[in-house]
Amino acid sequence: MMTRDDALSLDATDPLAPLREQFTLPPGVLYLDGNSLGVLPKATAERLQQVVTQEWGTGLIRSWNSVGWMDLPQRVGDKIARLVGAGPGELVVADSTSVNLFKVLSAALSAVAADAPQRRVMLSERSNFPTDLYIAESLARQHGCELVLAEAEELPGLLDERTAVMMLTHVNYRTGRMHDMAALTAAAHAAGALTVWDLAHSAGAVPVDLKRADADYAVGCGYKYLNGGPGAPAFVWVHPRHVERFWQPLAGWIGHAAPFEFTPGYRPAAGIARYLCGTPAVLSLAALECGVDAVLAAEPLSGGRGAMTALREKSLALTRLFAGRVAATCPQLSLVSPSDDARRGSQVCLAHPEIGYPVIQALIARGVIGDFRSPDILRFGFTPLYLRFVDAWDAAEHLREVLATGEWQAPEFSRRHAVT
């Protein structure tokens, strides 16, 4: 059984330990919610001041050319591409995850409608993040398709000659369970279906290799493990074999082949730029770039293994440590996230049939920030960029104390907030 001193020893020899210095961590806070909102990189505030006071305030409209505002979706996209196994020029940052899902699902359904119109089923996981299911539901209605939801284990068996698209979130937001992207993509392709992957809980959290997995379409979130700030823009990737076959219906001017010719007919830009729509959100893009840079900073510390491989190793060690301590000290809680490393994302999820919500609130009152996901999940995200082994140990100890003392029973911890 690991002691607190063991955890401190792991921190002392952790090659990634210096990465924590890139972040502003409020004193007295143990932050296990980077899977919901990543923490603030120190570089962000200064960079935003530069963008606001110099690029906008002084440069004004000239900055679209002079400092490359127009290229930000591609520039930040190329950096994210390195974290998810995509090539340069294949991925852009734009809009929200929901809007990008609408784009890629629309394009995928158009591709199938052209090639195999008898395929009318979109397949997804019942416990997928709701916005993914809402967007799919909307497009199913529009395209006259059926949205079939199933448990993870049932998915391979449901792929057949009626399946148009299988849309999955790589790491489940509630359970932390990670799909085998390569195997499921191969199964989908074998059945003649396309795949759409939501990397919201993967990008910057676990190694992803979109090209090697031969995925078709992907989207992902900028404000979780990429540390882009609240409501940061999202990203969208399309495999080069599909990207120019169709364009997506949000055919705004920035996705046009020549936006500044101001011509009335839509001609989609070459490549992934056709997945852009409105004017780039410069302030948000600048903030996101700082967050992505903080992840890429793991590269030189990775001993040649690559940023995500090194981060993954630490992430698994952190989640093992926390889950192990909880299993030993909190028998009331059951482990929902997989104990198998290969199937677990960067979070530990616990369940209690009744007291999950007040326990999380009591932890937050102690400065240990996780979150609650209805109806019964206590969710703890472990971001190896800024969390130490001793943090994982201490968090488990706080959880044990909250349960042992009964402090979760205080009435204020049962009061519900709008955002939980």
Added chain:
Amino acid sequence: MMTRDDALSLDATDPLAPLREQFTLPPGVLYLDGNSLGVLPKATAERLQQVVTQEWGTGLIRSWNSVGWMDLPQRVGDKIARLVGAGPGELVVADSTSVNLFKVLSAALSAVAADAPQRRVMLSERSNFPTDLYIAESLARQHGCELVLAEAEELPGLLDERTAVMMLTHVNYRTGRMHDMAALTAAAHAAGALTVWDLAHSAGAVPVDLKRADADYAVGCGYKYLNGGPGAPAFVWVHPRHVERFWQPLAGWIGHAAPFEFTPGYRPAAGIARYLCGTPAVLSLAALECGVDAVLAAEPLSGGRGAMTALREKSLALTRLFAGRVAATCPQLSLVSPSDDARRGSQVCLAHPEIGYPVIQALIARGVIGDFRSPDILRFGFTPLYLRFVDAWDAAEHLREVLATGEWQAPEFSRRHAVT
């Protein structure tokens, strides 16, 4: 003929003159491009630092509740509503103008499909801003409708029993010509059609009264006269009589009736909130709020007439002054924007068949920033919030000098930039 001293006298007695102090104007710059990107309010940098370092950096995920991040789309929306004649709770800030146009056009087409399926024509103006036409083209394809483009004068005569929706930009981006929103809306309604208004060059620039005009749907831009910064989020309004009849296809989780219940089926929120989609872009929303506040600051200086009435009076005086000086001193240029006050937005547009582009570049080199719009338009936006009468006089004088000296002929002024 007005002299420079006359212009200085107007500034000395201008009740709105103090508003200029709210903005950061770079020295040596005469900025006539607020119709493309508004200037930086002084409050914005400090507010963004607060959002970044305190709300995000220290508050982290807790700020969604504790400082009301989740309400920002409505809070900033209610402020914009006061500038465009919409009621509280009727307008939200979200996404880009293009994406919001997609939402309202989709909803309008759904409404017509339910009530009058024989109406299959979307009517718009040939010189509408391209992104509006691209989005309409995309939806026309999807809905099996025809997109009919016409000159402004032809529009009333084209409204008939086949017209589903008339979609117009209130103030034309190239010519500065302003439609009579109330008259055209009445004509559309008389023909049984719905109206969609793009207020990109209107919100914060000219008085708009959506409710009094009985408009159906509207969208608008945050980074022009609302000073929200490059790529600021846009806004969307739907008349209360339509808002709950349909929902738009970008059915993301933030538009759901209960986003944090994480239920798999989409139930749209009550009212305009169903026009939200992804997670609110907090940093951008905070910056936009500062820009909108800078417009609302005209209210107490308006002598009880209202912010937009007072700003409009000054805007018209500025554009009259500039256009008058140019007419007197630059006979090579023709006036494209309407000379009739009632039909002109807050910009002056001039045309020259050959030398428009290098003349604008030569002006920019002098620090007089207007812009060029293909193929022949020199465009000058006049923002009464931060421009003085003497600025309008000096800008005309610079233009006269650029033409008189022939300095526009320098080779560097013919080199094209990506963004012009």
